[in-house]
Amino acid sequence: MPFSRRFAGLVLLGVIPVALAALIHGALNAFIVYNIILFLLLIQDYIITPKPKELEITRVCEEKFSLGAENEVRISVRNTSSRLLKLDIKDEIPSYFREVKPALRLQAVPYESSVTSYFVMPEKRGEYTFGNVHVKYNGVLGLCSKSGKFDLTKNYKVYPNIKDLRKYTLSALKKSQLLMGVKKVKSFGIGNEFESLREYSEGDDYRKINWSATARADKLIVNTYEPEKNQQVFILLDASRVMNSEINYIKKLDYSINSAFLLADFALKKGDNVGLLVFDNTVKRFVKPRKGMAQFQLIAENLYNVEENFVTADYNNALVYLNQNHKRRSLLCIFTELFNAEEALHLASALKSVARQHIPLIITVTDPRIEEKVNGSIREFEDVFTKAASIKLLEEREKIRNIFSQARIACLEVAPDKLSIEVLNRYLQMKAMLQI
Numbered sequence: 139m140p141f142s143r144r145f146a147g148l149v150l151l152g153v154i155p156v157a158l159a160a161l162i163h164g165a166l167n168a169f170i171v172y173n174i175i176l177f178l179l180l181i182q183d184y185i186i187t188p189k190p191k192e193l194e195i196t197r198v199c200e201e202k203f204s205l206g207a208e209n210e211v212r213i214s215v216r217n218t219s220s221r222l223l224k225l226d227i228k229d230e231i232p233s234y235f236r237e238v239k240p241a242l243r244l245q246a247v248p249y250e251s252s253v254t255s256y257f258v259m260p261e262k263r264g265e266y267t268f269g270n271v272h273v274k275y276n277g278v279l280g281l282c283s284k285s286g287k288f289d290l291t292k293n294y295k296v297y298p299n300i301k302d303l304r305k306y307t308l309s310a311l312k313k314s315q316l317l318m319g320v321k322k323v324k325s326f327g328i329g330n331e332f333e334s335l336r337e338y339s340e341g342d343d344y345r346k347i348n349w350s351a352t353a354r355a356d357k358l359i360v361n362t363y364e365p366e367k368n369q370q371v372f373i374l375l376d377a378s379r380v381m382n383s384e385i386n387y388i389k390k391l392d393y394s395i396n397s398a399f400l401l402a403d404f405a406l407k408k409g410d411n412v413g414l415l416v417f418d419n420t421v422k423r424f425v426k427p428r429k430g431m432a433q434f435q436l437i438a439e440n441l442y443n444v445e446e447n448f449v450t451a452d453y454n455n456a457l458v459y460l461n462q463n464h465k466r467r468s469l470l471c472i473f474t475e476l477f478n479a480e481e482a483l484h485l486a487s488a489l490k491s492v493a494r495q496h497i498p499l500i501i502t503v504t505d506p507r508i509e510e511k512v513n514g515s516i517r518e519f520e521d522v523f524t525k526a527a528s529i530k531l532l533e534e535r536e537k538i539r540n541i542f543s544q545a546r547i548a549c550l551e552v553a554p555d556k557l558s559i560e561v562l563n564r565y566l567q568m569k570a571m572l573q574i
Contacts, residue, residue, distance in 0.1 A: 140283040141180060142276045148176055183277035188219035190286025193246065195271050197229065198253075202442075203260050203296045205396070206388060208238050212255040213271060217246035223275045227254060230269030234262040234296075246275075260296040263392065264443045267293050297442040298392070298399035335359050369410045369569060370427050370468035372460065372496075373398045373437075377444055378418040378451035380475035383505075385554050390503045391446045394473035397501070397558045401471060402437045404562050406430065408569070413464065414440055417456040419449040424463060453485045457492040469568060470498045471561070482538040486545040499564060500542060500549040503557055508532060 152172045157165075194216040203209045213227050223246040231237060239257040246252050260266075274285040335351055338358030351359035375398055381391035402412045406429060413427035414437050423440045425433075451474065460470075470493065476482045489498045511528035514521070535551070542549040548568070552560045 140285070142281055142283045144276070145176070145180055145281040148281075149173075152176070179279060180281045183279040183281040184284075186221075186279075187277035187282060187284060188217075188221050188223065190273060190284060190288075192219040193217060193223075193225075193273060193286065193288075195273065195288040195290065197268065197271060197290045197292070199294070201294060203258075203294055204299045205260050205263050205296055205392060207299050208257045208259055210255050210257055212253050213244070214251055214253045215244060215246050215273075216251040217248055220248050221278050222246070222248060226274045228272045228274075229256070230271070231258055232266035232268060234264075234266065235260050263296050263298065263395070264445075265293055265295050267291060295442055297438060298396040335361060368429075370413070370464075370466050371401075371405045371410050371565070372413045372415065372427060372464065372468045372470050373402060374456065374460070374470055374472040374474075375414070375416045375441075375444065376418070376451050376472070376474035377416055377422060377446050379446070379448045380451065380477060380481075382446050382448070383475070385503065385505050385507070388554070389446065390475055391444070393503050393554045393557055394501070395441050395444060397561050398471070398473055399438065399441055400558045401561055401565060403434055405565060406434050410569075412437065413468075415456060415460055416440065416444055417451065417459075418447045419452045419455070421456055421459045424459070426464065427466075427468070453488040454492060457488050460496075461492060467495050468497070469565070470496045471501060471565070472498060473501045475502055476500075476538050478534055479537040479541060482541040486541055486547060489547060490545060497568065498547050499568065500547060501557075501561060502549075502551050504535075504551045504553050506553050 152169070196214045198212040198214055200209065211229065213229065215225060215227075217223060225244045225246055227244060235258045237256065238259050242254060244252055244254040269291050271288045271290050272285065273288065274283065276283055335348060336359070338347065338360050342360050346360040348359050348361050375391075375394060377391060381389060381394065383390055385393070398414075402414070405412045409429065411427035411429055412433060414423060414425040415421060416423035423444070425436055425440055427433075428436075470489075472485075474485070476485065485500070489496075508528045508531050511524050512532060514525070516522055516525060539549060539551070548564070550560060550564050
């Protein structure tokens, strides 16, 4: 029969009455009586303390966890007994899940439901299994200890950071006011779907003046336009060996998937058709462009468990497959990594020869540590080699940019913390300028 720390302490305290009884030569009797009383109380406590089966345990959380974010998991306990219980609860979490804020003790009130929670941070995408929930509590008198195991085994999926969807979308909308709002029309004078009328201000294109509205209002009125909807956006995700490199313990593939996830959500909400192609040396996943939230769910299902491979990307094969299965002109958002000019030339050649009708946008994740090394001071002998290697990498990056610039291919190089917002705004720019 398990016993509590209190019971163990009381056993040790039995030394005191035994020692006192020894003064009158009654130590043995005192020892026997003390321990009989103590064990009788232990048995009584075990009998009156509710059994684990009188507890109803449920795990309450989202069906889809967000990668790299704190996800709350709630444990609900209904106490069907008449006794107040103080529970210690431990959930079996999967590997690749880090417990950020462990669950605390919970007071289970008689005939009521009580809830406690803890937080986990998934460190890898995919599908993972949560196991049993273990509960331990002391008896009503605090002498015995009982424990129970509740089978709450269930699989949960880890997606790209869903929690960032609203944050990044709102940030993008605020920033895009500079690109898509009133100032956008003044600066670019572009768009082809009528949106609204407004008063003329200095710098507006005279061709946008609405003369009928001007006559009625007795002041200059101009038309404002918004980019057309129903455009085609294709996300091409490179899952080859080049995406294995890590920045702050997160792979470039994961940064790219997060950004692709947000781009799909944002473009679909803008009324565009969004498709997906995942590739390495072969095409792994393909989703034809469509609209709506059902399309977002389909793209999400194809993104959440993409795994990197240790093979070289075949851009030409991926683009040929795209052309065979999708004929309409599209914006190709290609998430990849290029370590040298030779790879850049190969990609540029494939885009020029195979994907002539499409508008490509190359998206790569830059490593801020490289510039830090270049600009850092030399303190040790090894720093000389590190700095030289970093300078070489930056020079190679410059060559890659020149290759795409000469080929008139848009290229976006962004640090991980700004990747999603910059991708969304480049999409807005290209959409506004009718480049899609």
